[in-house]
Amino acid sequence: MIPNALSIAGVDPSGGAGVLADVKAMSALGAYGCAVIAALTAQNTEGVSEVAPVPPAFVGQQIDTLFADVRIDAVKIGMLGQQAVIQVVAEKLARWHPPHVILDPVMVAKSGDLLLEKAAVGALREALLPQATVLTPNLPEAGVLLDERPVETVKEMRRVAERLRNRMAYDGQRWVMLKGGHLPGEETIDLLHDGDRMIELPGGRLATRNTHGTGCTLSAALAALIPQTGDVPEAARRAKAYLTEAIRHADRLDVGKGHGPVHHFHAWW
Numbered sequence: 001m002i003p004n005a006l007s008i009a010g011v012d013p014s015g016g017a018g019v020l021a022d023v024k025a026m027s028a029l030g031a032y033g034c035a036v037i038a039a040l041t042a043q044n045t046e047g048v049s050e051v052a053p054v055p056p057a058f059v060g061q062q063i064d065t066l067f068a069d070v071r072i073d074a075v076k077i078g079m080l081g082q083q084a085v086i087q088v089v090a091e092k093l094a095r096w097h098p099p100h101v102i103l104d105p106v107m108v109a110k111s112g113d114l115l116l117e118k119a120a121v122g123a124l125r126e127a128l129l130p131q132a133t134v135l136t137p138n139l140p141e142a143g144v145l146l147d148e149r150p151v152e153t154v155k156e157m158r159r160v161a162e163r164l165r166n167r168m169a170y171d172g173q174r175w176v177m178l179k180g181g182h183l184p185g186e187e188t189i190d191l192l193h194d195g196d197r198m199i200e201l202p203g204g205r206l207a208t209r210n211t212h213g214t215g216c217t218l219s220a221a222l223a224a225l226i227p228q229t230g231d232v233p234e235a236a237r238r239a240k241a242y243l244t245e246a247i248r249h250a251d252r253l254d255v256g257k258g259h260g261p262v263h264h265f266h267a268w269w
Helices: 018-028 056-067 083-096 118-131 139-146 154-166 214-229 232-248
Strands: 004-011 032-044 047-053 074-077 101-103 175-178 190-193 198-201
Touching (some): 004 018, 004 214, 018 032, 032 056, 032 083, 074 214, 083 118, 101 118, 101 214, 139 154, 154 190, 154 198, 175 232, 198 232, 214 232
Parallel strands (some): 004 032, 004 074
Antiparallel strands (some): 175 190, 190 198
């Protein structure tokens, strides 16, 4: 059975990040992609010129209307932007109980532009984190969630992964996938931790500036693959392999003058 995966996130008009990138990744990996629009941006590959909120009640209406009709096998949460939207999304997820929730705590764009109100971090931590099946922060995002500086070594990453996992619920499978792309050097090791196992997912840095939307793409890939594999470590390995190839082939695209998108359909085009 083809899984139905939902992205609850913002819109990037350039298509490199947000719900457009999520649906591309889900489609490329064999899932049917749905989307709830939680925020609007005026954005291209060079930066974000404006962020416009979506009324929280309308975000909730989108979720209720979709779940009332469509079986959703996994939800990926990306840019929510506002504290009130985070609260509504948390309430609706608690109501509908999707089998898997992948939480990508989007806070800052590749260009450095802020995508989450500072006041909203606490709401994300308290209302959404306990409902996540997999949390996928990069090192700066992990630092914000823990109120500490970003770490710079794999040894420090292990401690951070443990502390983040301790903030999640203890029922069922709950994982932290801590992304090491901000580590210095040529290695990009990710850590996958469920409170017991600490799994290293090795990788290497690729020579391209076209890495816009990598975090969105990885979390969307997880939403597509977890229902198909039934195993988070296997889904994480496949998702990372897919993203690596999407980055490797990114320079085949010619989109914008800044940080271009990864090539979601590298295996097809």
